[in-house]
Amino acid sequence: MSKNKDENRVIIFDTTLRDGEQSPGASMNLEEKLRIAKVLDELGVDIIEAGFPIASNGDFEAVREISRTVTTPIICALARAHRQDIERAAEALEPARRKRIHTFISTSPLHMKYKLQMEPEEVHQAVIDSVTRARNLCDDVEWSCEDGSRTEPDFLCRTVESAIAAGATTINIPDTVGYAIPEEFAALISMLFDRVPNIDKAVISVHCHNDLGLAVANSLAAIHAGARQVECTINGLGERAGNAALEEIVMTLRTRQDFLPYDARIKTENITKASRLVSGITGFVVQPNKAIVGANAFAHEAGIHQHGMMRHAGTYEIMSPESIGLTKSSLVMGKHSGRHAFRAKLVELGFDVGDNALEDAFRRFKDLADKKKEIFDEDIIALVDDEVVRVNDRIQMGSLKVVCGTEGPQTAELALNIDGEVLSTTATGDGPVDAIFIAIRQLFPHEAKLALFQVHAVTKGTDAQAEVTVRLEENGRTVNGQGADTDTLVAAARAYVNALNKLLTQREKSVSALSA
Ligand code: KIV
Ligand code: ZN
Numbered sequence: 001m002s003k004n005k006d007e008n009r010v011i012i013f014d015t016t017l018r019d020g021e022q023s024p025g026a027s028m029n030l031e032e033k034l035r036i037a038k039v040l041d042e043l044g045v046d047i048i049e050a051g052f053p054i055a056s057n058g059d060f061e062a063v064r065e066i067s068r069t070v071t072t073p074i075i076c077a078l079a080r081a082h083r084q085d086i087e088r089a090a091e092a093l094e095p096a097r098r099k100r101i102h103t104f105i106s107t108s109p110l111h112m113k114y115k116l117q118m119e120p121e122e123v124h125q126a127v128i129d130s131v132t133r134a135r136n137l138c139d140d141v142e143w144s145c146e147d148g149s150r151t152e153p154d155f156l157c158r159t160v161e162s163a164i165a166a167g168a169t170t171i172n173i174p175d176t177v178g179y180a181i182p183e184e185f186a187a188l189i190s191m192l193f194d195r196v197p198n199i200d201k202a203v204i205s206v207h208c209h210n211d212l213g214l215a216v217a218n219s220l221a222a223i224h225a226g227a228r229q230v231e232c233t234i235n236g237l238g239e240r241a242g243n244a245a246l247e248e249i250v251m252t253l254r255t256r257q258d259f260l261p262y263d264a265r266i267k268t269e270n271i272t273k274a275s276r277l278v279s280g281i282t283g284f285v286v287q288p289n290k291a292i293v294g295a296n297a298f299a300h301e302a303g304i305h306q307h308g309m310m311r312h313a314g315t316y317e318i319m320s321p322e323s324i325g326l327t328k329s330s331l332v333m334g335k336h337s338g339r340h341a342f343r344a345k346l347v348e349l350g351f352d353v354g355d356n357a358l359e360d361a362f363r364r365f366k367d368l369a370d371k372k373k374e375i376f377d378e379d380i381i382a383l384v385d386d387e388v389v390r391v392n393d394r395i396q397m398g399s400l401k402v403v404c405g406t407e408g409p410q411t412a413e414l415a416l417n418i419d420g421e422v423l424s425t426t427a428t429g430d431g432p433v434d435a436i437f438i439a440i441r442q443l444f445p446h447e448a449k450l451a452l453f454q455v456h457a458v459t460k461g462t463d464a465q466a467e468v469t470v471r472l473e474e475n476g477r478t479v480n481g482q483g484a485d486t487d488t489l490v491a492a493a494r495a496y497v498n499a500l501n502k503l504l505t506q507r508e509k510s511v512s513a514l515s516a
Helices: 018-020 031-042 055-069 083-093 108-116 120-137 153-165 184-196 216-225 244-255 269-284 303-310 337-349 353-372 377-389 430-445 490-514
Strands: 012-013 046-051 074-080 099-106 141-146 170-174 203-208 229-232 331-333 393-401 410-416 421-429 449-457 466-474 477-487
Touching: 012 074, 012 203, 012 244, 018 031, 018 046, 031 046, 031 055, 031 269, 031 449, 055 074, 055 083, 055 269, 055 393, 074 083, 074 120, 074 421, 083 099, 099 108, 099 120, 099 170, 108 120, 108 490, 120 153, 141 153, 141 244, 153 170, 153 184, 153 490, 170 216, 184 203, 184 216, 216 229, 216 244, 229 244, 229 430, 229 466, 244 269, 269 377, 269 393, 269 477, 331 337, 353 377, 377 477, 393 430, 393 490, 410 430, 410 490, 421 430, 421 477, 466 490, 477 490
Parallel strands: 012 046, 012 229, 046 074, 074 099, 099 141, 141 170, 170 203, 203 229
Antiparallel strands: 393 410, 410 421, 449 466, 466 477
8 A cells, every 4th residue: 555645656766877977987977967867858757866066066067957958857966964065956956947955964873973973963953954954945855864774763763754844855765785675674664654753744765775686676665665766777877786777676667567556657668778878878888687778688599488489479578678669670771871861760769969960970870881781770879879979079080000910019000180180100009909099198198097998799790880988097087988880999999089088078177167
């Protein structure tokens, strides 16, 4: 039986851009966050947690820009219990049509003693003060008790009651360290419904981390016990082992309506698109056997399974690939396809590119069609993703010639266009990729360290495009660059150049923030 006014409606609160972005190496720039926010909007999430405005100027700008441009979901900003945090969150949310301030403080004995170094009474007062302050700036206030699942029950009930009395409209119970067990977590939610007298004045939310691989199970158990908001991320991105995966929660609710008759209003056909975008931007590749969005999630290799599938898809498929927007790898076009067909394909794949980006993408599509016999949707997606991010780059890829093989020395002859000037060099290295990266450093000297180099094939076959991710780190800044090409070494060079351009944007941002 549902214990909230809104019966069986489950609110989907996406925190890919906040908790997801907090995972080491997953930082995104403004343009990337905006692209993800737009796809989350298409997916139909109810709330987008867009960032933690006090944490950096980049976070502030992202929350502000998303507030300005994404108008259907509620835009949420995170704030600690401090006055400055709450005011900064309100300022960032100012242009939003629908907004929420999410304020939090730790309530477990361990966190209060060692992290906050505060007595429980001081924490309790801080809950009342922070929620009151947030409520004076925004009608929609969420309060979270960080490390809620390890908080003493009496103190948890008392703080929840006080937060609601101070004006919180959503109470979020995080399993911050992913410690809970589904039955235990459900019992905790039931206890709140039984013991907190004003519980009916707020929506109860949960926020589960995946340290024991139980984030989705805990979230579903909590829904069953009366929670009506779940906080989750695309692909389960998030700190350490991540957060509960949005796609797993939503598809479980959709597939098991018989057992979980709850209503999450997500357009599940956009799941694949959102998953690919988040993975492409962050460089966090989805494991092939990941539920729902892994490359093998709908693959039927064993003969006996294929036999059953041919007779009835339900024999081995509990949901259809189409329900998550997975189209059969369709052969789209070849070298004779024209600009109109290409534009139509982009629209079908959900891309909305400007004329310049379209021209560049079309030119690269023609180049690709010369090299690769069959071009699939995935090829077009990789190519356009690659193109959209490059239009305004200061450093543009020119030409590349590589000598590699057993005889060495591995050599790269590289030309880059830097601020409108073509510069070229030749470098040798410990392998062709090393030679290319040394050449880039010669043409554009910088101190950033290479933190990740990752290659994966976009489609099957030896003529498949390679998609390369390069992660660079400099003075605490982390950026991910992507590059795609049928030539893995060209893709590697493009990915490095892309990462470098992002680093330049971040450097410029911190300089303008300092002088602001
Ligand atoms: O995991 C956590 O406790 C959080 C809170 C800020 C909600 O992310
Ligand atoms: Zn979290």
